[in-house]
Amino acid sequence: MKNDDFRVQFPLWNIALLLILTIWSYGVVYAIDLAVSDFEGVFYTTGQQVYVNWHMPSVLSLIIGQLALIAFFIIYFIKLRQYNKNNPGNELRPFTFLKPHELLEDDELFRQITERTTKKIYILYAQAIPVVIFLIMFLPTHRFLYIALLIGLLIAHNALYFWEIRKFMNGKTQLSHTSINAKKRLSKFTLVTIAIITFFALAFPTYQVVQIQTNQERMFEQFERCLEDGHEAILTEDSTVNCSKD
């Protein structure tokens, strides 16, 4: 087996798919929230005309995500077909629900490496999931963030898997020391993962708070300008200020 074997590279494909799903899910979550709880908020009227209140970031993420997903699956199936053509008798199925392709079980060494790596991923989940639960519990924010945190964990899982298999393929793994060091409580990888997840978990609500504050300041300015000009200021449903003469 070579370093550039499709199965060795498979965690990278998973990461690419997860990144695309993050973009796509932003649009999907927004669309579903809108349809379920705020469908009237999609439209607003000014005088006789009805406008559609497009939320551009989510519309863009839906379109870009959809296109990226199609492109991803086209490239993936081409690569898979190529692999199956070059490896008759060892073909991979298109979908990985039953057995992920990255689990290498060619012989007893690969089985041992896979067991060792999955043990490390088990530890990553055991340490990172309580942190994610804690963050979700205390952050009153958009549910997209919760999805993003879980996707972040999956990306970390795949990155760790790829890192470990790559190390083995480059001959840098020492299998004579396969046991996990109990004194070393948190691996560097887990620490970095938890730090990144926490950063994003806190950054998103902070950004929302800053955005709300900026909007409020802008609205107050518009209100003041309106009143100074001797007009009547009305706050509309979509949080804009309508300035009209008395």
Next chain:
Amino acid sequence: MLHNCVKELRARYSFSQTELANRVGVTRQTIGFIEKGDFSPSITLSLKIAQELNVSVDELFWLEGEGYNEE
């Protein structure tokens, strides 16, 4: 730690790692890791390698401190 003389015996028969790996039904990486002493093979695999190299298992593998068995 488990020591072995797979590399020396393989050289004697002019087998490459890939060739020996194919003969015993494992990957090239497995032979490489066994030679480095980083991987302890199962009894089945040890027997297969010993058979290919025309030696007994205890001539092929020995524990640290027990000495090099090859004549």
